Amino acid sequence: MSLLRYESQVRPALVEGDKDYHQVTEDICRPVEAKPSKLWWIGFLISVGLLIFGIISVIMEIMYGVGQWNLNKTIGWGWDITNFVWWVGIGHAGTLISAILLLFRQGWRTGVNRAAEAMTIFAVMCAGQFPIWHMGRVWDAFFVLPYPNTRGPLWVNFNSPLLWDVFAISTYFTVSLLFWYSGLLPDLATLRDRAKKKWRKMFYGVASFGWTGSTKHWQRHEALSLVLAGLATPLVLSVHTIVSFDFATSVVPGWHTTIFPPYFVAGAVFSGFAMVQTLLVITRKVLGLEEYITIEHINVMNKVIVLTGSIVGIAYLTELFMAWYSAQPYENFAFFENRLNLNSPYGWSYFIMMGCNVLSPQIFWFKKMRTNLTVTFFMSILVNVGMWFERFVIIVTSVYRDYLPSSWSTYYTPSIWEVGFYMGTFGLFFTCYFLFSKFFPVIALAEIKHILKRSGENYKEKMDVIDKESVDQFAEEQLHDHH
Amino acid sequence: MxxxxxxxxxxxxxxxxxxxxxxxxxxxxxxxxxxxxxxxxxxxxxxxxxDTSLHTAGFIYGITGTATAVGFITWALTVDWQINFGGKPFFALPAWIPITFELTVLFAAVGMVLTFCYLCQLAPFVKDHFNPRSTDDTF
Structure with a gap:
């Protein structure tokens, strides 16, 4: 056992400071058990305010119909679907961190996976709002489900990417929720056993499902997480692939391309990691968890951002190349007149996208930038602005000047209720996140304890003497021994 | 005794x-x-x-999901109510792959979590307690 625990000194510690198991419990449970700070209340109330604005916007839309939005003849999908794709994309990082990195045995995921999974669930909840309310007659939303009905029975069209979306998003939400919650059980049990107040005992008692920590239960729990991770990995790739099919299977120039699935998935991971950075830079500071979400974590995630940002950049260039190389006049027009041309009505949005997504993340080639919190925070916002514009560019610039020049004149700007709806999802997202950070442990307790003796700073120091002596010294000794 | x-x-x-x-x-x-x-x-x-056989259970649930999806879609679109979508075949298997995949994952995940909860007897309002510190730092 002790041999297996060995980890190279070259790797920085994932848990800093002098910790034992009890100290880890104390540190992570502290924010949950303490009274919420003033900062928490301010943030929470702003989020609730935004949520109320969103609810009013949606009520306006229900009462007066989709006409409340400034959609027009050629732009039937505007901000609404842009926001949908944007939120779904953000919702990819959590499962990627928890599932793919679990399969790859990346130890650093333990510090950030819980918060990232929670973020995923909230982001998917926000994303789901858009197609639902976009239906207009939302009381008929259950028509998307295949159930025996009085219309024939006329089944839903299983060949349609829009229906694939229904299945993909709802499956993704369910599986992410199960994955997240089954991981939470042991940690909720810890909170239950520490609870002093009656309502806390009740609340965490119910929430932890009577978890005891029995070895047999752990064995099954491990098997469950591993299989769920194995299932979630192709699932996370499939979800954004299917979202991209909404566009790619159509015959609209600018949408009809085979590059979309990998390009969308890379973009999703890119924006998701950026959102994780935004949240964690704040969370670690406010909740005092700097020793668990270390600079090293931020550094590693910034590496993922520069990688995926560059993949997205290559995809953009490939698209341009294919538009030119295909010599297809409509394709050519969509890319070189509607997008790349700065003098065209929406040319500016294409250049914002390029600047934020492709150029700006390149500063993360420098370690100094990757480990700088201010730069990271600023960049994480910039990336998400860029990724929002990517979806806007794809959705709006492909259709606003279509085959029929007589319908070209209308310039699409969102109405106040479209903006309000979008702001409202921010409200929903952050309200959920604030509640989560107050009532649930934001770091996976049991998993940190699991890696503590391998990657904790104080344990690493004691690990092995051989690893501590300098390489030069070692080489010299060897030289003397052999000659 | x-x-x-x-x-x-x-x-x-x-x-x-x-x-x-x-x-x-x-x-x-x-x-x-x-x-x-x-x-x-x-x-x-x-x-x-x-060893736990939860994996096997998961596999069986997954296969059930696959069979449900393929079976149901085939029946709905080729037997129960045929709809001509642009002259394409009624039995359009490639177009059903996404939903088949999603249902496989959904069945496997939900089934496994329920089985896990059943085997470990985990549910809200279950009270089982031995040593409160065994969830903190005691073994």
Whole structure:
């Protein structure tokens, strides 16, 4: 056992400071058990305010119909679907961190996976709002489900990417929720056993499902997480692939391309990691968890951002190349007149996208930038602005000047209720996140304890003497021994 | 009826726990259970627990999902109500792959979690308690 625990000194510690198991419990449970700070209340109330604005916007839309939005003849999908794709994309990082990195045995995921999974669930909840309310007659939303009905029975069209979306998003939400919650059980049990107040005992008692920590239960729990991770990995790739099919299977120039699935998935991971950075830079500071979400974590995630940002950049260039190389006049027009041309009505949005997504993340080639919190925070916002514009560019610039020049004149700007709806999802997202950070442990307790003796700073120091002596010294000794 | 005797012990480090588990088993006693705050690899085999077959259950649930999706869509679109979508075949298997895949994952995940909860007897309002510190730092 002790041999297996060995980890190279070259790797920085994932848990800093002098910790034992009890100290880890104390540190992570502290924010949950303490009274919420003033900062928490301010943030929470702003989020609730935004949520109320969103609810009013949606009520306006229900009462007066989709006409409340400034959609027009050629732009039937505007901000609404842009926001949908944007939120779904953000919702990819959590499962990627928890599932793919679990399969790859990346130890650093333990510090950030819980918060990232929670973020995923909230982001998917926000994303789901858009197609639902976009239906207009939302009381008929259950028509998307295949159930025996009085219309024939006329089944839903299983060949349609829009229906694939229904299945993909709802499956993704369910599986992410199960994955997240089954991981939470042991940690909720810890909170239950520490609870002093009656309502806390009740609340965490119910929430932890009577978890005891029995070895047999752990064995099954491990098997469950591993299989769920194995299932979630192709699932996370499939979800954004299917979202991209909404566009790619159509015959609209600018949408009809085979590059979309990998390009969308890379973009999703890119924006998701950026959102994780935004949240964690704040969370670690406010909740005092700097020793668990270390600079090293931020550094590693910034590496993922520069990688995926560059993949997205290559995809953009490939698209341009294919538009030119295909010599297809409509394709050519969509890319070189509607997008790349700065003098065209929406040319500016294409250049914002390029600047934020492709150029700006390149500063993360420098370690100094990757480990700088201010730069990271600023960049994480910039990336998400860029990724929002990517979806806007794809959705709006492909259709606003279509085959029929007589319908070209209308310039699409969102109405106040479209903006309000979008702001409202921010409200929903952050309200959920604030509640989560107050009532649930934001770091996976049991998993940190699991890696503590391998990657904790104080344990690493004691690990092995051989690893501590300098390489030069070692080489010299060897030289003397052999000659 | 024979009287059963239980002896409990608690440890502050899993490195002490391991030799203890081995010694107790060598001495011929049966270990009822060990409660730990985090999963300890190798403890299950040291205690003589057999491997879990949760994986197999997951596989069966997954296959059920696949069969449900393919079977149902085939029946709905080729038998029950045929709709001509632009002259394409009614049996359009490639277009059903996304939904088939999603249902496979959904069935496997939901089925496994429910099985897990059933096997471990986990549910809201279940009260099972031994040592409150076994979820903190005691083994």
């Amino acid at each position: 024979a009287v059963k005797k239980f002896i409990t012990g608690s440890f502050y480090d899993e490195e002490v726990l391991f030799p203890a588990v081995k010694k107790v088993r060598r001495a011929g006693y049966k270990i009822h259970d060990v409660f730990t705050p985090f999963p300890i690899h190798g403890l299950d085999s040291a205690m003589g627990l057999r």
